[in-house]
Amino acid sequence: MNPLLDRLHPYPFERLKQLTADIRPNPDFAPISLGIGEPRHPAPAFIGEAIQAAMPQLAGYPATAGTPALREAIAGWLQRRYGLALNAATQVLPVNGSREALFAIAQTVVDGSRAGATVVCPNPFYQIYEGAALLAGADVAYANADPARNFAVDWSQITDATWARTQLLYVCSPGNPSGAVMPLAEWQTLFELSDRHGFVIASDECYSEIYFRDEAPLGGLEAAAKLGRSDFKNLIAFTSLSKRSNVPGLRSGFVAGDAALLKKFLLYRTYHGSAMSPLVQAASIAAWNDEAHVVDNRARYRRKFADVTPLLAEVLDVALPDAGFYLWAAVPGGNDIAFAQGLLAQYNLAVLPGSLLARPAHGSNPGAGRIRLALVADEAECLEAARRIVSFTTSLA
Numbered sequence: 001m002n003p004l005l006d007r008l009h010p011y012p013f014e015r016l017k018q019l020t021a022d023i024r025p026n027p028d029f030a031p032i033s034l035g036i037g038e039p040r041h042p043a044p045a046f047i048g049e050a051i052q053a054a055m056p057q058l059a060g061y062p063a064t065a066g067t068p069a070l071r072e073a074i075a076g077w078l079q080r081r082y083g084l085a086l087n088a089a090t091q092v093l094p095v096n097g098s099r100e101a102l103f104a105i106a107q108t109v110v111d112g113s114r115a116g117a118t119v120v121c122p123n124p125f126y127q128i129y130e131g132a133a134l135l136a137g138a139d140v141a142y143a144n145a146d147p148a149r150n151f152a153v154d155w156s157q158i159t160d161a162t163w164a165r166t167q168l169l170y171v172c173s174p175g176n177p178s179g180a181v182m183p184l185a186e187w188q189t190l191f192e193l194s195d196r197h198g199f200v201i202a203s204d205e206c207y208s209e210i211y212f213r214d215e216a217p218l219g220g221l222e223a224a225a226k227l228g229r230s231d232f233k234n235l236i237a238f239t240s241l242s243k244r245s246n247v248p249g250l251r252s253g254f255v256a257g258d259a260a261l262l263k264k265f266l267l268y269r270t271y272h273g274s275a276m277s278p279l280v281q282a283a284s285i286a287a288w289n290d291e292a293h294v295v296d297n298r299a300r301y302r303r304k305f306a307d308v309t310p311l312l313a314e315v316l317d318v319a320l321p322d323a324g325f326y327l328w329a330a331v332p333g334g335n336d337i338a339f340a341q342g343l344l345a346q347y348n349l350a351v352l353p354g355s356l357l358a359r360p361a362h363g364s365n366p367g368a369g370r371i372r373l374a375l376v377a378d379e380a381e382c383l384e385a386a387r388r389i390v391s392f393t394t395s396l397a
Helices: 003-007 012-019 045-053 055-059 068-082 098-109 127-135 160-165 184-197 220-226 241-245 259-272 278-288 292-313 336-347 379-396
Strands: 092-095 118-123 139-146 166-172 200-204 235-240 253-257 326-330 370-374
Touching: 003 127, 012 336, 045 055, 045 278, 055 278, 068 092, 068 220, 068 253, 068 278, 092 098, 092 259, 098 127, 098 166, 098 200, 098 235, 098 253, 098 259, 118 127, 118 160, 127 139, 160 166, 160 184, 166 184, 184 200, 184 220, 200 220, 220 235, 220 253, 235 241, 235 259, 241 278, 241 292, 253 259, 292 326, 292 379, 336 370, 336 379
Parallel strands: 118 139, 118 166, 166 200, 200 235
Antiparallel strands: 092 253, 235 253, 326 370
């Protein structure tokens, strides 16, 4: 067996399952889960229609690089969304959801045979970053989010010696779980560090189309272009249809950026067997070419957050995020696990303790004392969940 498998940590939901195994939720309440960030708005009907129309394409093997039509559709969306003119043949590559691509990029980029090979990631974080790094043979360094700065990541916590060993940096903007968006100045700092030390930046942007500001979140490639880095050196952005188009089961996204890196990434994926189904490609073309359903989806999230956030703010330290579909709330007493256990037991409501999304680093666990609430269900269910949280929190006073 691969000994690196022993370095992996249990996934947050597995840890939560263990922590709640002996709890019998109050049967007077119907179960509600705000734990998993799985979009639950209906998928657009036209995506299913595109799949049906593409059924004859199942007769042939798909290319790992995808069809020219899909790459052009993605490049067209990047032009409309960010004002970027990318070469669809060399700077865009379809992937089977951002999750598998975020894992695979570490296997492509990291040279685990080099002493001290390191991957840096924000803390709290999406656990795929850590698992990908460990299975690539690297060490992981964590940069904590700072609640005093709207949960901006404190990259200064990473020492020069660690940056010198770094081969890959994961960033997530809008962030999971806080929804914080990285400004241009922060991108500039990271680009300068990448130039100095030669590491690759993997920019996870899967929440980019659900936002609450008037201005759409700044993307990594967009930031690079604004700073005159039109070759996107050592930068790859990862985007998915799952949240944007409510199709998590489609498993479709793309990576875009540095053509030299994507050439190597395509080589890896060719051997890994990562070709996208022709049906998924057809559905993806339809999704990337339509923006009306995205606008409607964003409006629905905005209405939900506008209703739920003020209600929760009466009893919890919580505020509207920049983007994404999570609320990142501080709980009274500071024990996020006990809060989640009590809420499940008394009100049959599941939330994710923040400490399970982070690692102790720099003297603290930056997720401790907070819970992540995924407002992915319909409006009525999210409001009912909020009312239960208010009742439970009030009872603790």
